[in-house]
Amino acid sequence: MRCAADSAQSPVQSKATITRTRSRHGKRFGVGWDVLWLSIFALLVVFLVAALVSINKSSLDxxxxxxxxxxxLLFPIIGPVVWFVDKSSNRSSVPPRTRAQQ
Structure with a gap:
């Protein structure tokens, strides 16, 4: 059961919580940090999807x-980087075909 003292402190506590939440990013940047992290996350997702499409279209078994x-998928940052580096190094080590070989 709540008493009068508890209800009197609730608005003050919630206002302090709101102030603490607003100031966690700093007064200078505000929402900018959220936009930055969201952009980085979106780029990583696009990079991962591009790697998965590239893996699927490759001539591997x-x-x-x-x-x-x-x-x-297990290593969403390192995995695609290693895939693209390995893919490009394999492509450069294979000699190009001539018309007679085709």
Whole structure:
């Protein structure tokens, strides 16, 4: 059961909580930090999806594609970076085909 003293303190506590929440980002930036983190998160999601599409379109066998996809999902920052670096290094180490070979 609430007493009169509890109800008198509730508005003060909630106002302090609101003030503390507003000031956690600093007075100078405000919502800017939230926008920055949201943008970084969105770019990481786009990068991960691009890596998964690239893995799917590659000429690897199904098991290797699955391993790469799982690695990209388990390590969403490092996995796609390693995939794109490995993909580009494999592409440059293979000699280009001539018309006679095609």
């Amino acid at each position: 199904a098991v290797t594609k699955l391993v790469w996809a799982v690695l990209a």
